[in-house]
Structure formats: structure tokens, C-alpha cells
Amino acid sequence: MAFRTLRRASAASVIALYLLAVSGCGTTDPPENSGQPDVDAQQECQDLAAQVEDGEDSADDRNDAGGETADTFIFGSSASPITLNPLHASDSDSFRVAHQIFETLVEAEPCGPGPSPLLATDWTSSDDGKTFDFTLRDDVTFHDGTEFDADVVCWNFEHWNNQPEGMAQSADITYHWSTLFKGFGDDSIYESCTTSGDSEVTIELNEPFASFVNALAIPAFSMQSPEALEKWGQIEDGGDPTATEYATAHPTGTGPYQFSSWNRGTSVNLTAFDDYWDGPPKTPHVTIKTIEDPQARADALRTGDVDAFDLVAPGDVPGLRDEDFTLIHRPSYNIQYLGMNQAAPPLDDLRVRQAIAHAIDREQLMKSTMTPGSEAANQFVPPVTNGYSDDVTEYEYDPEKARQLLEESGYEDLTIEFNYPTDVSRPYLPSPQDTFNQIRNDLQSVGITVVPVADQWSVYLSKIHGGEDHGIHVLGWTGEYNDADSFLGAKFSEETPEFGFTDQEVFDQLAEARGLPTPEEQEPAYQEANEMIMDRLPGLPLGHGVPVLALAPRVSGYVPSPVEDESWDTVTVREE
Amino acid sequence: MLRFVVIRLAQLLPTLFGLSILLFAWVRALPGDPAQALLGDRATPEAIDRINETYGFNEPLLTQYGMYLAALFRGDFGESIRMHEPVLSAFFDKLPATIELSVVALAFAVVVGVPLGYIAGRRAGTNVDGGIVVLSLIGSVVPVFFLALLLKYVFAIELEIFDSVGRQNARLDATHTTGFYILDGIINVQFAAAWDAFKHLILPGLALGTIPLAVIVRQTRGAVSEVIHEDYIRTARAKGLRSITITVRHVMRNALLPVVTTLGLQLGLLFSGAVLTETVFALDGVGQYLYQAIQDRDYPVLQGFILLIALLYALITLLVDLSYGFIDPRVRES
Secondary structure, X not given: OHHHXXXXXXXXXXXXXXXXXXXXXXXXXXXXXXXXXXXXXXXXXXXXXXXXXXXXXXXXXXXXXXXXXXXXXXXEEOOOOOOOOHHHOOOHHHHXXXXXXXXXXXXXXXXXXXXXXOOEEEEEEOOOOOEEEEEEOOOOEOOXXXXXXXXXXXXXXXXXXXXXXXXXXXXXXXXXXXXXXXXOHHHOOEEXXXXXXXXXXXXXXXXXXXXXXXXXXXXXXXXXXXXXXHXXXXXXXXXXXXXXXHHHHOOOOOOOEEEEEEEOOOEEEEEEOOOOOOOOOOOOEEEEEEOOXXXXXXXXXXXXXXXXXXXXXXXXXXXXXXXXXXXXXXXXXXXXXXXXXXXOOOOOOHHHHHHHHHHOOHHHHHXXXXXXXXXXXXXXXXXXXXXXXXXXXXXXXXXXXXXXHHHHOOOOOOEEEEEEEOOOOEOOEOOHHHHHHHHHHXXXXXXXXXXXXXXXXXXXXXXXXXXXXXXXXXXXXXXXXXXXXXXXXXXXXXXXXXXXXXXXXXXXXXHHHHHOOOHHHHHHHHHHHHHHHHHHOOEEEEEEOOOEEEEXXXXXXXXXXXXXXXXXXXXXEEOO | OHHHHHHHHHHHHHHHHHHXXXXXXXXXXXXXXXXXXXXXXXOOHHHHHHHHHHHOOOOOHHHHHHHHHHHHHOOOOOEOOOOOOEHHHHHHHHHHHHHHXXXXXXXXXXXXXXXXXXXXXXXXXXXXXXXXXXXXXXXXXXXXXXXXXXXXXXXXXXXXXXXXOOOOOHXXXXXXXXXXXXXXXXXXXXXXXXXXXXXXXXXXXXXXXXXXXXXXXXXXXXXXHHXXXXXXXXXXXXXXXXXXXXXXXXXXXXXXXXXXXXXXXXXHHHHOOOHHHHHHOOOXXXXXXXXXXXXXXXXXXXXXXXXXXXXXXXXXXHHHHHHHHXXXXXXXXX
């Protein structure tokens, strides 16, 4: 008898414990704005960059103050790199490694997306946007001792243009070359590369590409050692270029760190390149450790298993700040938007789309679902982009107006489907469930009934991109180089199932802008495109997310970049 | 004995063949597709088409299956669509972490479970028995991820007794020869590294071990409570043998037979990749890789890993059956 009661009581208590555990999941209300300080990511970045330049954060100062610096900087990344040859990569984890091992002709300027000298010290472009002259830096060597000079630059360009057929030309592998240069061999817009001495090189294109120099900051266009590639980088016919010996064991660049070992799926280890042209890096070893679960990443920082990690979830920000971890906010270079499928009536009625635009409180959305410093957006490109317009039609938060518009169009009792992904976290959309909840609440308070359609990421994408019936959805985009086309081109160049948007005028405007030869000439054309898009409202830009990095207090000298162009040669880790 | 092994291995073939068909069909029935998962927000209809062309996803199903089977006979399990690494080598790369975790979990379950089961069996029907059974039920009732998180927060983060994440402290710069970190530490005379790797397995081992713990306690309890009523035990007591001798040589040796069977099966189950435990503690094993593959709809990985796990499980069951002969002379005779 007693035994049976004991069993029942324990069973009950275990059930209670279990319920307690799972009750924490799946809240329907978005998190409160817990009094987070206002963050000006741009200003913060400028200050950090200035500090590093002035050497205030240098190891020497720290040593003078009596502290030792650690041997290794350990960074926690969310996924494993796919390959160490950046030409064949487009994921941010492969690029993160590439930023330490390789260098490009130009790099992103501190805190911005525009170009700044790196392996090229100066450049000019012709008025027709087809010819570009570069002056190269002297005294640069690759990790294997090869000299970097004009011949190497041309070798690299030819190598990129003449990738073997098969996987190496596949758009999902050699994404950046095939997208920006439109193809390989005779199909590409690349024409030729000529040298004049060791330090002067001229690239010729057969079509204008105004943002060519900006685009060269992308790690896919890193300068790689011809000798190393010839020795280890042979790709068999149709073979997988990401699996060559070069790409898995001998990536050879000019950067501050050289490759040491790759424990696939677990960690990449790099070690200082002592002959780096700008002097050896401050911390001799770097390890990039893969920790897939976001919670486990934050915990790894707390226990000291890593010194820093990327993409802090908005919900973790206050906690980490309270525990005195350093939070670094990358100036935003992405867009979060609400897509509205015009193939699904009544979303084809402009007044309905406008009503939805007026119904959503974007400021509040940013405050309660995004990281600090994230700002509401009024067009599809961030403010620092060339082509950002100050004259777009604004849709201020006005629920009354929203209701009015719905009445006018005869849809006071509108019911629409709202698609969103459940298990993913993007820099522009860290917590899709919270974003969905907030927007749904806003829409419901103007009388719109929302039918939620939640799906796993790849299923969600196939619905949005695959032309199936879908209503409104939340998605976004991260820019990679300073060009409005980096944002608008992918979404509004042609009709896509995502928006059901068929406005030929906009497509033409973008095509025209793309073809103009210089960024200065492109600016007004892109501004006009942005204005047109905001008038026709295929989607509603919601905000620009600020990706957040968390660092242990013992780390200093980390300068963030909106396009993740972050090289760690200035980072020091204080020994504890 | 040899005949037995050969027959069993031969019986395995149709099972694996059938499984490969099921897997092939199942992964393709999942909503979403690898091309979409791979391209993510960069997907365009052209890019999706290109990927489908490259991997032959546009071919008729029978053709695709034929190509898959042909490759399988060559020992080629294909390549991960996302990671571009060969499925077979990825599997053997991740397996040591899962094996280490499973062994530690099982060891904990045995070391705690067998004595508890014995005590419960000896005092069947009493409050002690009831208490032990309920305690062991923690494993079956409390979800592993909850237990894992709880252990992590209490012991790793709050009390800072154990390290929480990964298999080993990256700063130790340990040498890895076999992939079994504890073994590597011993082989390379880096005992600090071996100890560190072991410490990283304590919490996950505890969390995961609660699952087989429940089974082992119940099995041992059942077996013990049966055996102590056997005639030969009464004879042994009557002969005046010491309690310890009776317990070890007569009770446990007979009671442990069903427990050993369980051990083998439990190990096989654990191998199938403690997905949640591996994720919470960031242990780079088969389970975590499989979980990611499901997100990515990585067909070659899903098909290959599950087939290989099934093969591994079948081999373990075979070993368990063989071990019967060694443990129980009665089986040997038949």
C-alpha cells in the first residue's frame, strides 16, 4: 500500500517537474524590452577602430601594466566551414577563416562597406566603368614564400575565369564569381588582365561594372598562391573543388595567420605568419571552434571554453551584459522585410498592402524582437548604401489609417496566411517566432485575421520561392559589398514567386542602373528605383538588424565590420 | 560458431537492402529539398535547377535509386551535399565521440544500476525496492535534454565544477591519433588531456546514462529476485557458504545473463546518436551531424548514416549473441 502511494507521488512530482521544464518554451508573447540602453552601432565601431589604431589596446600597454597575454584566441562559430578555398565558398564560416588566411586587393573600410586599400594601395577606374588600374603594395609574400606581384593578380583572375566545367562552375559553389561576373570563359564580363612592371595591373571588363572595386573586398576574390594551387589544387574533371588538398589542407594566402590544422566539424587551427607585411599578429594562435547550439555557445563563453562568439540571440543580450561580457554591435548591413505575395488576392490591391504597412509599429518591433541598435527601415537598402534615397514614401505607424484603407478597399474582415520559419536564426531575423508574434498582434489590432503557417527553414523557403500559395512572409537579406544591387538585384530584377511582383518599370529601372559605369552615376538611378519600389510596395521593409558579438572581458582589439571583414591580427587575450 | 556468424551476416543483407529502399523513399518524402536548404535565402529558380541537375535529383526515382545502389556496392556512400565531405569518412570521423559518450553513459548506468538493482531484488516488495525503482525511472520519465540542461547549469555554469562544452579544452593543444580523446591522451602520454576529455564526458554521460539506468536496474532487480529463490541458492546457504560468495559466484553470475543482453542492446541504442545530449554539450558526434543533416535535407548523409548505424547495431547484437556462448555453458551445448 505504502509503496503504491510512494510510486504515485513520485510519478506526480516527476510529471510536475517535466511540465515546469517545458512550460518555458513556446511563449506567445514577445519578450519585454528590458530597458536596454540605446546603442549607436556605427559610433561604437568608430570608437573601437580608433582605439585599435592609436594602439591604446595594444599588448605592449597591457604588458607594461603587468598582465601577460594568452597564446591562443578561441572563437566560437555557429557552423563548420565548408571549405578553406574562399573562391568556392559563400557561407560566413568559411569566409571567417578566409579573412585570417587571405587578403583581397581592397578590404571593407572600417565600420563601413566601402573599399579601403589592402593589397592594392591605389586604384582608378575609367569613365565607362570597364577598365580598372591598380597599384599594388610592395614587399608582400605568401605563406609559402611566393612573392605577391602584378603577375600573381593576373594569374588569379585568369584562374577564376577559367574554372573547369562541372561543379567548379556551379553557382552554388563558385557563387560570387558566377553571380557578379555572370559566367566563365567567354561568357563572363571579365575580359583581360595586363601587368606593367611588378606593381601595376589593369583589369578590363567587356561590360560596365560600376561597383567592381567594392566587390573585390569579398573574400571569394582573395589573392591565392599560384604555386600552392598548382601543386595541390588540381580539380579533376567535374570534380568537387571544395575537396582538393589545397582546400582542405593547404590554403595559402598573404594574411596574418597561416593554416595549421583542420579537425573537420570541430575546429580550425591557425598560427601566426611572422613575415606578414604589416608585422606579425598580436596573438600567435587562433582556434575557431564549431558549436552549433546557440545556448551552448553562450555557455562556452561563460565557462571560458571560448573567448568570443558571434550572433548573440536578442534574448541573451541582457544576461551577457549583466555578467560583464563585452558586447560588440556590428553596424548593420542587412534588411528584414515582410513580403506580400501579389499572386494571392487581395494582396494584389495596393491599398491592402498599404494598410498592412501602416498597421505595423516597426520601431516597437525592433525594440522588442531584435538586438539593441537595430533600427526600423524605410526602404530595402541600409542608409550607408550608395543609392539610399531620402525621398521614399513613408508608411508611418497609423492603425486608424490602416483600418480606413481596409474599409476603402472592401476588406474590413481580411484573413491572410502568414508564413514564417521556425528553427532558424539569421542576422536580419534572429528570432522569427517573436517577430511573427509581434507583427501578428499588430495586424490583429486593425482587424486582420492572421492564419499562421510555420515551417522548418528549407520547407519554408521552398514555399516562398517555389511559387506555392503563400500570403505574407518574413525574410531578409545580408549585403556583401557597397552596391544597392547587392540588395535590390536579387529581389526585384525580375518576376519572382516570392513577391508575385510583375512591374516591368522597376525591372527596367534596375537594369538601367546596373549598367551605368560609375557609382556616382548610379546613385540617382538607384535612388529612383528605391522610390519606385516603395511606391509599389511589393513588400514592407521592417528593419536593419544589428548582429552582436560577445567577447570575454579579457579580449581587446576586436574591430567589427558590417560585412564581417574582420581580421584578428589586432586581437589580444589577457591571460587570467 | 563460424557457421552461426556467417548465417547471421548473410541474413543481414536483405535487411539492409530493404532498409536502403525505405530510407531512399523516406528522405525524398520529407517536405523541403536539399537544393533549397543549401541555397537558403540566396535561392533562385536557376540555382535550384542547377543543383538538382548536379546531384541528379531530376532523374526518375528508379534511376536515382539504381545509381545509389551501384555506388553503395563500390563502397561509395556519396558526399554530404552541404559539407562536401564523403559520408563514410564523416561517419567514422564522428563515431569516436559518440562511442566515447555511449561507453561512459553505459558505464555509469552499470556501476550505479547493477548494485541498485541487486539491492532492490534482494528486498523486493519493500519501501527500499520501491524507492530504487522510482529513482531509476527518472531516466525514462525525465526528458534527456531537460536533464542535460539542468546538469549543465548547476554543475558547469553555476558551480563551475565541470566544463560544459565540447569534448576537450582547445587550449590544451592535445594530439589526436585515434579520435577517441581519452585513449589518445593515454597513448600520447598526455594524461592531462585524457583527464580533461574524461571530465567533459561526466555530465553528458550522467544525463544520457539515465536512460539505460532504468532498464538495467529493472533487469537486474528482476533477475536477482528470481535467482535468489532458486534451489541452488538455498543449497549454497545450507552448505554454509559466505554471503559474499553466494552473492557473487551464484546469484550475480546467473542474474547477469539477461543484463548482459540488455547492455549490448543499450549500447547499440546509444550509438544511434544521443542527438539531444550531443547538442546541449556540443559533442561533435554522429547524433549532432545527423540532426544537422535533417535540417539540411542532406539525402546522402541521412541515407548513409542511418544505414551505417543499422549495420553497427546489427553487428553489436551479433556480438551479444556470441557472448552468450561464453557466459552461459548451457547455450554453448545447444
